[in-house]
Amino acid sequence: MILRRKIFKAIRTLFYSVFVFIFISPIFIMLNTSLKKYEDITKWPPTWFRAPLEWVNYKTVLIGEKSILPALLTSFYVSTASAIICLLIGILAAYAVARYKFKLRKTVLLIIILTQMFSEVILASPIYIVFKNLGLLDTKLALIIANVAVCLPMSLWLLYSYIKDIPITLEEAAWMDGATRLEGVRFILAPLILPGLLTTGLFAFIRAYGDLLFARTFILSPENRTVAMALTDYQSLYKTTWETQMAASVITMIPTLIIFIFIQKFLIKGLLGDSIKG
Amino acid sequence: MRHSLKSQNKVSSNRADFKKRFQPYILLLPLFIVVALLFGYPIYRIISGSFFKIAIINGEMNFVGLENFKKVFSAKFFLPTLSLTFRYAVVTVFLKLSLGFIMALFMNSDMYFSKFLKFMSLLPWAMQQVAVAVIWKWILDGNYGYLNFYLQKLGLIHENISFLSNPGMAFFAASFVDTWLGLPMVSMIFMAGLSNINSSLYESAKIDGAGVISRFFHITCPCIKRVFLVTLTLVGIWTFNSFNVIFVLTGGGPMRSTETLMLKIYEQAFSKFNLGAAYALSSVVVIILFIFTMLYYKLEVEED
Secondary structure, three states, rough: OOHHHHHHHHHHHHHHHHHHHHOOOOHHHHHHOOOOHHHOOOOOOOOOOOOOOOOHHHHHHHHOOOOOOHHHHHHHHHHHHHHHHHHHHHHHHHHHHOOOOOOOOOHHHHHHHHOOOHHHHHHHHHHHHOOOOOOOOOOHHHHHHHHHHHHHHHHHHHHHHHHHHOOHHHHHHHHHHHOOOOHHHHHHHHHHHHHHHHHHHHHHHHHOOOOOOHHHOOOHHHHOOOOOHHHHHHHEEEEEEHHHHHHHHHHHHHHHHHHHHHHHHHHHHHHHHHHOOO | HHHHOOOOOOHHHHHHHHHHHHHHHHHHHHHHHHHHHHHHHHHHHHHHOEEEOOOOOOEEEEEOOOHHHHHHHHHHOHHHHHHHHHHHHHHHHHHHHHHHHHHHHHHHOOOOHHHHHHHHHHHHHHHHHHHHHHHHHOOOOOOHHHHHHHHHHHHOOOOOOOOOOOOOHHHHHHHHHHHHHHHHHHHHHHHHHHHHHHHHHHHHHHHOOOHHHHHHHHHHHHHHHHHHHHHHHHHHHHHOOOOOEEEEEEEOOOOOOOHHHHHHHHHHHOOOOHHHHHHHHHHHHHHHHHHHHHHHHHHHHHOO
16 A cells, blocks of 8 residues: 555656656756757757856856846846835735724725736836836936836735734734734744745746836946846847857846845745644 | 823723724825836726827827727737736646646755755845846857757757757747746745645655655645635746746747747837837736736635
8 A cells, every 4th residue: 555655746847847847848858958069059969968058158148248237136136126115015905904993994805906917018108107207217216116017916915815814812812912013023923934834935036027118118328237137139130149149048047046145944834835734 | 180180091092092003004105106117097087098099199089988908919920918917827837837846846855965955046136137137048049058969868869959949949938938937936926835834744644644745735736725826826927927037038939939028018018119018918918917816815814
């Protein structure tokens, strides 16, 4: 019986491993292509990681004429700021909706859900007018604000469901012992929703980091360009130099991967909403 | 003395009451500001703007009534674009949900290296969306693409297919890449739903002699139904709004075979500078998504 179970477990593992291998094979292809010479890219059959590996492609992309580094820094700055602002606004609002009973509670929930349906494409041109009137065009602040707008509804919804899942009795017990509401949040709630908090931050970061449209619409000057714009540039400038484009793509993956690894311990827990089960 | 103490108590309790009643609104203030400035005002601009002819140079607005809508509805592109958008959404949502559910079933089951495999399944989510489109453009390339090579090696096709320059193929290619990017998220949502099913249900069904298939249909399916419906509406909204991947992968082509409403709005607003038409189309999208969203609201909030 136990043996049979182990065999099934092994078969499942094998099956899913093969699937995952195929599923993430585009990433291998990206790495492989980024380490090739231009002449070797169009050779059939494609070779896999054959020496000599062309690390020079990365050098070109990082410190060459069309370096992606400034854009990477801008994107990182904008996305981090957007994510943090999202979390701050989100946690205040989510706490209010999850922990207080008040007249407009359902209306607020409806507003949060309704805002979720508006995409960048629809919002870009009217927000452009807002920023034009505020004199914010072509600034990083404009990108941060616009990204907060599209990231906030989802962040708020996630935070709301995380807080809702923690029984209020835990906080009430602390209040009985003389703790204030703020202390209740600080010492009881915050540690419990930490995985959810970090996961939500990651959500907002990835959404903002992936933005192409706001950057294309609001940004003109080269020093405010984001990664998304830099990548589309490679496309028009080096129409066929896939190797530098792939190297640039690999580099754009690094910031998110670092955050992934950094919060790995909390990530799956947060995604599963398992904060309280530990 | 006693009297004054009592009234003082009353005053302070009144004040506490007042504070308590307004506390949630104070906490919600930043949200209200963001919503008013970045959703309320823009939506007002879209809806009111759809009744005006707007000159892009000086922003001069002339009231034209329903003219924009009439033009958009009677334009040759309107119905094909609308139907394309729906077909795209249906195909892509179907792929995302079915594959995502299968992935979730695996990830939720007992496996070796389970944590590692889950982490790997999340990787596409970590990628910059433009980068994703660029990579797939290379994989799907008609001359040197990896997909063509391996499909031929497996004997599934005999000559190169131009995935991105054949209209029928490009539609499925865009849908497929969109699915690839969305799968990590969808499978995670489903996995969360599956892991919430009480395992004692399975245990007692097993004791009663229910097999794997019967357990799946009588426990898993009913328990996951709500999560499934919520995910369906949410993924529907996301997919309807898909822009980045299609824009970079095909740019709406070839022969407009991947030009969904989102790409059309972008074209009208930013390359034809026809804001009236862009706003009229946006209003159409807003109405369609509003219906989806109310379904979602019914499922998520009303049942609370």
